[in-house]
Structure formats: C-alpha cells, structure tokens
Amino acid sequence: MDRTIIDKYEAGGAKLQRGLAGLTSEELLWSPPADAGVGKWTIQEIAIHLMDSDLIWSTRMKSIIAEDHPTILSFDEGKFAASLFYADQNALAAADLFDLNRHQFAKVLRKLPDSTFARTGNHSERGSISLEQVVQLVVGHVDHHLGFISRKRDKMGKPLKD
C-alpha cells in the first residue's frame, strides 16, 4: 500500500480550513443561483456535511479494523443537510473538529501494518469495501467538495489563496 495516502488523509483538515478562511458568515451562507454551475449548497453546508460524513467514516474505519467484516449502514446526506440545522451550526468549528479527528485517527492508521488495510466492511450500498478504499474515498471526498468551494469563492469574488 502507498502509505502517503495517510499523509493526505491527515492534511485534509487544513485544506478544509483554508477553504473557509477569510469568509464572512454572509459568504459562508450564500446560496448559489440554480444555474450558476457551482453546486446548490452553501459553503457552510459543505463544511458541515464534510464534518458529519468524516466523523461517521472514521467510526466505520474503526469497526473495519476492530471487527470482522462489520455491517456499515449508509446515511442520507440530503436529509442530514435538510434536518440538522446546518445554517445554525458553526462552520469553522466543524472544520476544526474535522481536523482534530483526522490528526487523532492518522495516529492509528500509521501504526497499522499494510495487511490491515485489506480488511473489509460490508457497506449497505457499496458492498464490500476495504480500509484502504475507505481512506482513498474520504481523501477524494474533501478534494471533490473543495473544488466546489473554490468555484463558489470565485463566483463571489473571494478566490482561494494558495
């Protein structure tokens, strides 16, 4: 296994924090027009979605490591965004929590032998999924949403800084 994926996993929180840096609450809560081609969620909704999703994926990875081919039940991200008061939560605190959880779990991932990354869980929609695939998936998940954050920032004249 390419263990640099663990470095990328750990660096995901800082990427998300940079994605939010310098935005006012008004900008975090800006809803793009339907035809803007930059996604329908606000940047705040993306940040809180990433926190919710990442915390759940980290608990799933723990089950894959500790248990034998555990059942992993999916959740409905659209219903989460619609029901969990995303506009009332704190996007910066969400990014900080995301970051701390990744730092903590990266310590676990670094101690595991390569063989553990072949361990699997049984996801209710995706079927059998290995720990390595999950780490790749959550690394890609941040990059996917950061692309949308970047486009929204461009649209509001507040481009991401390098």
Add this chain to the structure above:
Amino acid sequence: MERKTIDEFEVAGRKLRKAIAGLEKKELLWIPPPGAGIGRWSIQQVVLHLMDDELIWSGRMKMMIAEDNPQVVGFDESKFAASLCSEEQDAELAVRILDMNRRQFAVVLRKLPESGFRRTARHNDLGVITLGQSVQWTNEHLDHHILYIMMKRDRLGKPPKD
C-alpha cells in the same frame, strides 16, 4: 425531555478534561491490577472509549433526527480498545474532540422541538431507542466512566484537585 439534559450534554467535555487534569503519560497508561475493582482499562483507554462512543452515538442521533426510524448497529467496545492502538493516540486530543463534538451537536439539539426527542432508531441489540433516551444515556455513560477514572486516580495517589 428536560432541557437541562442538553446543558449537561454540552458541558461533559469540561468534566472529562477536569477528570484527567494533571496526569502524566505513564499514569494515563497505567493498567490497574486484576481484582483491584476499579476496572480493567487504563485511564487513556477509558478516554478513548468515550471519544469513540461519542462519535458513534452522535452519528446515530443525527440519523434519528434526519431519517425515519433508521437501523443502527452496535459495536464491540472491547475489540475497539484492543485494536485501535490506544497507547499511540492522544488522550488530551480525545477530550478536545469529544468537547467540540458536544458543543457543535448541542446547537442542533437546542433547535429541535420537544417532539424531535421522541424520534426513534432500531438498534440491533437495544431495540427501539428514542433520541431523548440517547442524550440521557450518553450523559450517564460519561459520568459512569468518570467515576472509574476517579477510583483509578485515588489508587495512583493522584486525586483530582477541586
């Protein structure tokens, strides 16, 4: 559900921080002798268990709020403690994660109407559980483990300072 239960939910991170304050690494990692009657885990393992449990329960509670009577699955806490490299993780970081997660999720709980706390999930071991019960249990669970931390501290000759 009494609203002060949400206040207790929110301040739990501070309680846990106070419970482990002033302990050195070797004290956090000290395993009680069998038969001591103060539990079999190190204080660090207790703290990491609380963090893991916290993230799992908050994921379940989000599902209860957002989805209709979702299925949730139990986890094996002994296998988690044995497999997740507990000595490599950081107890202070675990407390920060628990604390930030509770503060963030308390915002959601406070926005819910009373009826929201009667929403349910189907747990494979516990049967049908309500959101109100889940908030109550996570509070009691933390207090239960803090009691054991205190007994271990007494045994170490490091009682907490008021």
